[in-house]
Each structure stands twice: as structure tokens, then as C-alpha cells.
Amino acid sequence: MTEMPDQTVLSLRDVTLAFGPKVIQKNISLDVRKGSIFAVMGGSGCGKSTLLKSMIGLLRPAEGAYHVGDEDYWAGNEAHRTELNHRFGVLFQSGALWSSMTIGENIALPLQMFTDLKPDVIRRLVELKLGFVGMLQAIDLYPSEISGGMRKRAGLARALALDPDILFFDEPSAGLDPITSARLDDLILNLRDGLGATIVIVSHELSSLFHIADDGIFLDARTKTPIAHGSPRDLRDHCTDPQVHAFMHRERDEQGNT
């Protein structure tokens, strides 16, 4: 929990993301500083989620280097990657809870698999994680029995199961009402400050990004490259690129797309 503001936790150097011959994004270089909230922005279909996928180890970049801390993520074998992945907590877009297990069992599973803790200790930690996200009452319910917003919060509790120091959020506010979404933002800030975690967030919910993010990257779908770096607030106020400006100010372009 020591303060080291300029330490880089994740870094990408000249990364190209591609599915087979189809290039999604190229020349991505970025550094995520410890304790920051890093936003991945861009229009629909520009490769935001693909970038997130590669950062959590689900897609190997076609080119370029990816470092987690000082370690080259793709240099080692799978066991090494799994070890690094235990530093990650991922909140998937719709929660991605395992539907055959209760909410409590969902959060307990990683603890059962990767620690030697006794069942009562695990139960205590599960309750704690659910307490953080305000979902304690749903511990014995199945994912199909709770609402979409609750599923997302339960997914966040599961992402926190192994006390990760890097959290990835894929569209955390998609499908949530403004109040729930604002609460989730506050929760994210609280968790960042409380746990000292580093957070990477994929979103196009501008109000939430202006509120929480302090660094970021803007991906462009047409050129397939990042076109701006910086915090969403800075980009809104100072970026001269017409694309970014339009995005940040919700302007419509010639085709009528926002």
C-alpha cells in the first residue's frame, strides 16, 4: 500500500492486434501507472474490447511487447501467465457469472482453487467482498435470480476474490441507470483508493470517464491506430483532433454517427 505514483504496472509497446490477417489496431503503445484509472476510449467497433482482451491474456498480440510489472507477459509458459493473471481481476461486460453456482459460490471458487484457506475463512472473505459491493443479501441466490445491475456488482465482487492489484472493467456502466452507474463509479474510486489497485476501464460513458479516469488512450476505427493519449478531461478540453473532439463533445459527424 505504499505510494509510488510513477511506477508503471502495465505497458504495451508497438502492439498490433489482429484476428488472423484482419488487423484490428496497430502501433498501440501505452503505460498504465500504478494506482491510476486508465480509460480505453473510442467509437463502437474500434477495438477497445479487443485491446482489453489482449491485456488480460485472452488474445496474443500479432506484434509488439506486453509487460506486466517487469515481466514480459507472453515470454513465459502458460503457468507463468496464470500466475500473472492472479494479479488481475476482470469484470466482464455482463458479469459473466457462472450460472450453475450461487453468487457466493462464484466468489468462493477462485479461493478454493488457488488458496489453502478453510471453508469458514473462505465464507468470511466471500461475505467481505460481497459487503464491499453491497450485495450481501444475494449470497445464496443464483445469477438468474438477480437483476443486470446486481449481476455486474456480483461480478465485481468476484473480480476482487483473489485481492488483485490490477482491475479490468469492460463497459462497467453499460445497461445501468444513471444512479446505479454513478454509484458504481464511486465504488470503483473507493476500491482504487482503498485497495491501492490499478484500474483499466473500457467505456464510452463520458460522464463516468470524466469523473473517474485520470489517464487514457483513444483508438480510431478508420486508421486502426491510437490517435490521442491523456486523461478524458484533458482530451475534452485541449485535444485538437476533430475525431476526439467530436467524441468528447458528443457531436455528430457527417454520417450522423455520434
Place this chain on the structure above:
Amino acid sequence: MTEAAPRQSATPQWRLEGQHAAPVMVLSGTWQARTGNIPVFPKDGLHKAPGALLTFQTSEVRDWDTGLIAFLWDLKRVAHDAGISLDVQSLSPPMRQLLELLPDAPDEPVHHPSGHKTFLEKIGAHTIASVTEVGIVSELGALTAKGAVQTVLGRSRMRMIDLLSNTSDAGPYALLIVGIVNFLVGAILAFVGAVELQKFAAGIYVASLVGIAMVREMAAVMTAIIMAGRTGGAYAARISTMQGNEEIDALNVFGIPTSTYLILPAVLSLIITMPFLYLYGCLIGMLGGFVVSISMLDITAAGYFHQTVTAFGVGQFMFGFVKSLVFGAFIGLTSCRIGLKAGRSAADVGIAATRAVVVGIVGVIAIDAIFAVIADVMGI
């Protein structure tokens, strides 16, 4: 002991100091959740002292994570019950922020309604559910038939491409497995028959045995069981996945009847392919019997052929043919119904597929038994 000493000093420790009215919680050591040695704060650890303020001293805490928060949460709840408030300002800001997320008194967990029923209640509920299900499947069958009539009259539309893809999947692609199973069944029948009939020097009647058994029972039943496992399970899984993706809801909103769009092509494809598969199964089964008989018994190929042809009449053939039609309709309807009824999660898809196979196989054999009784009464 010397090795354990540094670890000892790192274990999480707490002690209460100060007066009842102004207790001080002194924390020290390493508080890591992964170590599994986080103490539980006892429920009677604080004396009732309404209005008192508990302060923290955390300067000796070395390394901490959510393990410390778990302990502080225990304390928070006990303090709440004892009417003592916590001086959270005396905690470090990250500790304070995490602790403030947690409730004093958690809401009661929502439990599932306990389903304790007596034995008779269970039997009754199952009976009512089964009878209702028969009604629903019949209604679905009627709706599907209506959809078929409307399609023929041109008032409603079934997409021909769906029928074609379903039919090719249920028909040509099933030929290999249906062939293997029926060949083996025919061969097994011939083996069993040959051993007994040879004793009476009636080896030639193996041909009749295999012929009648295949045509009357085995080809239709075996093919239906394969189709229940192969196609019925697939239909149920597909439709329950559509249910989970809200695709069925989208059909309903448009007013596209699921009976015409989904069920009709599924049922029709089985009704079309089953009789052909039955015929094919009969022939392959007899071939299996033929191969075994020729190699085991002193029978000529022409003799076997002649005996087979004279063994059964057209009536027996029609009997098996009609059965295969009914089996096809039954498997199609029940598997679609099970898919439509399924829940929306991944686990529900698995349950639906399993249930479709089980209901299909058990149902086919039950229907076969009913046919046997009818045939006996009618003297076929």
C-alpha cells in the same frame, strides 16, 4: 524456533485498551487474507456502552489487505450492536474507505423458499405437472399442425430453408450411425437365433426371425432412440439457447408464431426422415443378419433371401412404418417443448438437452409398448 520467530512477530494481533467509555483498539502485525490466520472479533468482545467512541491505533500494522478489513468489519458489527461508534478518522484513509463500504447490520440473506413437501404432496405435484405437460404438448402439436395447414394454404409461412437444413441434418447426416446400430442389432439377433434354431435344424428360420424383428420392432425403435439422442437433444439445446438470448421473445413480439417458425420445421423434418431411416434400418439390419447367417449356418444366399421375403406381410411393414412416423412427431414435439420451457442460463441448456434425450427415449419405448397392445388386440 529461531526460524519461526520472525513469522511469530508478523501474526495479526489485536488488544483492547482504555476504559469502557473510551476503548482503544490496538492492532499490530501483518494482516493478509491469504495467510488464513485473520482472527475473528468475538461477538461479546465489547461491553455495552452506548455513546462511547472506539478509537484505533494502527501504527504497528505492517502489511495489510482485505484480511484486516474483514476483522474491522467484525468489530464494526459488534460495536453497532453494543451502541459504540467507531472513530474512523483514526484509521488510515484506505482502511476507512473500505470499511465505510461495509454495512453495520447486513440485510438478511434472501433464501430460497424451503421446498419441504410431504411424500404425497410431491407425488401429487408431479402428477399434476405431468398431466399438464401432456396437455401443453398436445396443444403445441395442434398449433404446429395448424401452422402446417396454413403453410400449405399459403396463409402462413414456414421458411423452406429451415426445413431443408433441419431435414439434411436429421436425415443424410444420421445415415452412418443409424446404419451401424441397425447392422449390429440385426447381427446380434441372428447370433442369438442361430444358436437356438440350429438345435432343431431350423437354421433357415433365422432369416424370418431377423426379418420380422427388424420390420416390426427393432428398426423403428432403434432409429427413434438414436434420433432422440442426436436430433432431439440438439433441438432442445438450440431452442433453450435461443430462449437465453431473448430470441424467442423477439419472435413473440413480432408475432411470428414459434409453432410455425421453429417447431414445424423441426417436427416435419423428423416426420419426413424417420420413415426413410426406418426402411434403411430394416434393410441394413437384415444385411447384418444375412452376414452372420451365411458365415455361421449352412444356408445359401438365395435361401436366406427367399425366407426373408416370405416371412412378413405388408401389414407388419405398415405397422413399423406408422410407428416410425409417430416416433418422429413425438421426438420433435417433446424436444421443442422442453427447449421452450427451459430457463435462461447455461446450466438450463444442459438440463434441457438431457431431459429431451431422456424423455425421448423413455417415451419412444412407452409408445412402442402401447402399439404392441394395439397390435395384439387388432391381431396384426
